[in-house]
Amino acid sequence: KQWYQRRVAITAGAFCDINTAVKLHPTSTMLTNRGVIQQYMKDTANAMSDFQQAISADPKYSLAYFNAANLYFNMRLFKKALKYYDMAVENCKEDEGAVLNRAIAKVLLKDYTGALIDFDTAISLNPYAAHCYFNRGNLHLTMGKNSLAEADYRKALTLQPNDTSSYSQLAVALGRQFKKVEALNNYKLAIKLTER
Numbered sequence: 001k002q003w004y005q006r007r008v009a010i011t012a013g014a015f016c017d018i019n020t021a022v023k024l025h026p027t028s029t030m031l032t033n034r035g036v037i038q039q040y041m042k043d044t045a046n047a048m049s050d051f052q053q054a055i056s057a058d059p060k061y062s063l064a065y066f067n068a069a070n071l072y073f074n075m076r077l078f079k080k081a082l083k084y085y086d087m088a089v090e091n092c093k094e095d096e097g098a099v100l101n102r103a104i105a106k107v108l109l110k111d112y113t114g115a116l117i118d119f120d121t122a123i124s125l126n127p128y129a130a131h132c133y134f135n136r137g138n139l140h141l142t143m144g145k146n147s148l149a150e151a152d153y154r155k156a157l158t159l160q161p162n163d164t165s166s167y168s169q170l171a172v173a174l175g176r177q178f179k180k181v182e183a184l185n186n187y188k189l190a191i192k193l194t195e196r
Helices: 002-024 028-040 044-057 062-074 078-091 096-108 112-125 130-142 146-159 164-176 180-194
Strands: none
Touching: 002 028, 028 044, 028 062, 044 062, 062 078, 062 096, 078 096, 096 112, 096 130, 112 130, 130 146, 130 164, 146 164, 164 180
16 A cells, blocks of 8 residues: 555656646657656546647657557557557657557457568567567467467567466467477466466
8 A cells, every 4th residue: 555655646746747847848758758647647638638739749759649549549449549650650660669559459450461560570670579479479379370379479488488478378379280288288387487
């Protein structure tokens, strides 16, 4: 309980500080930062207002688009999120987070071809990001490309060896390829890791 109260106090303090900063110098960065704090405080209307103001102040500021997209994504408005991820990527092509989130939005909108291109791009931008391989593996699994899913989960595990989700999904991919003993061993390992 004390931890939570301290966290709320820190957030409230940060919000007061950022409000003062925005009043003194309302840049896209400051507006976006305040929007993120408001989003964290579950004030989605004012968060989106700040992101929109940041975009109006600097139409090339990719982080404002990215955060607006994340807000729409969290609200399960995937088409709107996709539009803003597109703008974030257009303004910063090397933003692995925006490319990855856009890929996930495309999966949810069943644009598997577009999602695969974005996952490949995210991996080329950051070949050490286990979560990129994991998410691409999930798409391969959805598409019935079980051996490609297996390869992605194995790569994710080389980068993040104790990830229970990767072991569980690897087990699914192996099971679909009738590699039952190996699948069972990966399920057991996932369970063992969650018991720690």
